Amino acid sequence: MLRDPKLLVLLAVGSLITMTGGVVAPILPEMVQQLHLDPKLAGNLVSMHCLTIALFSPPLGILADRIGRLQVLIPSLLLYAVFGVAGALMSSFWPLLVTRGLLGATSGGIAAASLGLLGSMYEGQARVQALGYATGILTFSGIIFPLLGGWVGATHWQFAFYLYGLGLPLALIAALTLRQKPSIPAMKAMTAEPSAQLSQVLRQRQALWLLLTLSLASVAMYSVVIYAPLYLKKTIGLKPTFNGIVLASRAIGAASISAFGAKKLSQTLGLAKATAVGFGLMALTLGTIPLLHQFNWILLAAVFFGVGFGIVLPNLYSSLANIAPAKLRSSVLAAGTGASYLGQFLSPVLLGPVLGFSGLEGVFYAAAMISLLTGLMQLAQRK
Secondary structure, X not given: OOOOHHHHHHHHHHHHHHHHHHOOHHHHHHHHHHHOOOHHHHOHHHHHHHHHHHHHHHHHHXXXXXXXXXXXXXXXXXXXXXXXXXXXXXXXXHHHHHHHHHHHHHHHHHHXXXXXXXXXXXXXXXXXXXXXXXXXXXXXHHHHHHHHHHHHHOOOHHHXXXXXXXXXXXXXXXXXXXXOOOOOOOOOOOOHHHHHHHHHHHOOHHHHHHHHHHHHHHHHHHHHHHHHHHHHHHHHOOOXXXXXXXXXXXXXXXXXXXXXXXXXXHHHHOHHXXXXXXXXXXXXXXXXXXXXXXXXXXXXHHHHHHHHHHHHHHHHHHHHHHOOOHHHHHHHHHHHHHHHHHHHHHHHHHHHHHHHHHHHHHHHHHHHHHHHHHHHHHHHHHO
């Protein structure tokens, strides 16, 4: 499968979704300093795309089914490059926030169209394997892009925004490589019965709790992505390159436990207890960050934080899949993805006032408390 050029192009295109936020987080302290941004608001620049991805992915997925996935993918890639590079030309908060939101909307189009193409290229176990490759690439991108953004942005923060220009050559390559059969002019309307069933599933107390838990996990996770670079810049004067290393180490911890330990832990303890253990580890590492002032110890804390998140996320998705009928599983899991992105967007909205009241240390303590209480509630919900 990895010799298939179409698959390789789709994997490269999909990695841009991770790059949307990955290259900006390491350079956020430099942007705050050089553009004189309010630190309480600046975190929204890292999370704004999460809201627009969650909002635009579903309608752009419907549009891709109607007019053709390639017809959505190519314009999304072109606009991704335009809106992404445009961020380098902005010199104040609100224009930057607008371009970040537009970038997220184009990322939603890339996600919807590329996953649709990937799902239509293969059947059965081949499809499962292809989606496994896509998940692996997203995890790998979560390691590479913070490193790349920190390295490129070390000279000047604007240079990191030029990385979004990769959307232009990828749009050309996708247009030449991906060929589709003529699409059906209009998509058949969804019958009332599946729609009613989906609504019924998502209104269940357990489903609502799992969606809320996914959002809270993302609030805590994104507190590290947004505020760790600001804290490290303030306390030990860390440069963007090393901020990228810290963020990449978080992804390494999450990828390692997700691949090799999360399944075994859930089999031993059960989904609820394993998820609570993950939240506990997140709370412990978040609470220790303000006490650390050496790079090596902070790096180790970031790895273990990633391990905790890597335990939480797959177990929550597994729990969500368990309550969904087979024919509605994709829709229910898509709702989980929307809840996760919504939590990432809400992270600076909820924690920004804490920053103004008690400083960066207070932000990490608040995120630790969110993780701890969510883990305890997970155990109570199980009982």
